[in-house]
Amino acid sequence: MDANDWDQRYAAAELVWSVTPNRFVEEELTALTAGRAVDLAAGEGRNAIWLAGRGWDVTAVDFSQVALDKGRRLAADQQLRGTVRWECADATAWRAEEEYDVAVVAYLQLPADQRRAAVRRAFDALRPGGTFLLVAHDSTNLAEGTGGPQDPAVLMTAEDVLADLGDRSFEVVRAGRVPRTVEDGHGEQPARTAWDCLVRVVRLGRGAPAGIPGQPGIPSVVSPCNAHPPREEADNPCPETVRRSGGRGSPGPRPGPPRRERPEGHRSHRSRRSHGSQRS
Ligand SMILES: C[S@@+](CC[C@H](N)C(=O)[O-])C[C@H]1O[C@@H](n2cnc3c(N)ncnc32)[C@H](O)[C@@H]1O
Numbered sequence: 118m119d120a121n122d123w124d125q126r127y128a129a130a131e132l133v134w135s136v137t138p139n140r141f142v143e144e145e146l147t148a149l150t151a152g153r154a155v156d157l158a159a160g161e162g163r164n165a166i167w168l169a170g171r172g173w174d175v176t177a178v179d180f181s182q183v184a185l186d187k188g189r190r191l192a193a194d195q196q197l198r199g200t201v202r203w204e205c206a207d208a209t210a211w212r213a214e215e216e217y218d219v220a221v222v223a224y225l226q227l228p229a230d231q232r233r234a235a236v237r238r239a240f241d242a243l244r245p246g247g248t249f250l251l252v253a254h255d256s257t258n259l260a261e262g263t264g265g266p267q268d269p270a271v272l273m274t275a276e277d278v279l280a281d282l283g284d285r286s287f288e289v290v291r292a293g294r295v296p297r298t299v300e301d302g303h304g305e306q307p308a309r310t311a312w313d314c315l316v317r318v319v320r321l322g323r324g325a326p327a328g329i330p331g332q333p334g335i336p337s338v339v340s341p342c343n344a345h346p347p348r349e350e351a352d353n354p355c356p357e358t359v360r361r362s363g364g365r366g367s368p369g370p371r372p373g374p375p376r377r378e379r380p381e382g383h384r385s386h387r388s389r390r391s392h393g394s395q396r397s
Pocket of ligand 1: 208
């Protein structure tokens with residue numbers, strides 16, 4: 118879909134996505150101290166506005182002006198401790214004008230070459246020590262999950278995203294797939310599981326030497342699933358939590374079987390809408 122297609126989609130509904138942030142964005146970023154964030158492909162700004170509500174100064178980038186205008190109106194209705202700057206730009210070509218503490222990319226489903234460009238744009242916007250967080254519909258969702266794009270070319274795995282970062286210097290905090298329960302909203306249908314891909318890495322300092330544990334190229338398992346607290350302990354459904362620095366590497370074994378999550382559910386592209394919006 119190009120920018121015009123997205124404009125039309127956004128113009129056709131009061132809200133396409135939820136007002137509330139994506140659950141993984143919320144879980145991963147809640148504990149961070151507010152600073153500057155970029156939300157690349159921000160859509161109507163649910164994640165950007167949530168961050169601004171927590172005191173972050175956010176640049177929300179999207180190539181749909183209609184989506185950004187909706188986001189601006191949503192933000193204007195709220196008392197935000199931080200700010201949101203709305204910027205209309207192509208994520209594959211966007212250039213940061215400042216350094217960010219966090220870069221979020223949520224459900225930007227593009228063919229591999231465009232995805233790689235956008236992933237790198239987001240990562241390169243970070244200061245050393247900054248956090249890159251990507252959430253997307255996982256490749257395995259097509260056969261094993263529900264909703265989301267049905268074109269395998271725009272799906273991805275955590276491995277793909279880590280490979281997109283190429284030789285950049287980073288440490289992997291989390292990389293794998295995560296289950297997301299999709300409720301029908303009325304309890305009439307059984308909840309279904311959608312599979313998302315989640316990658317969280319920290320940018321290392323420029324010029325960090327290779328070959329030192331915790332530095333590029335040296336993987337080390339550091340902890341189980343500590344950012345997805347108690348409700349995940351039973352079946353360990355979160356992605357393998359490893360630290361792996363630099364470039365390529367497997368994100369580790371797949372997590373356990375699907376299980377139910379928050380009752381409010383996360384709506385996928387094709388699932389029912391709540392108040393005219395979808396949540397993924
Ligand atoms: C599925 S929506 C996700 C929106 C938002 N990240 C969220 O989670 O609510 C994908 C968004 O990516 C935007 N998008 C797609 N391709 C883009 C590109 N090349 N540059 C900028 N935005 C793009 C669309 O306009 C749309 O808002």
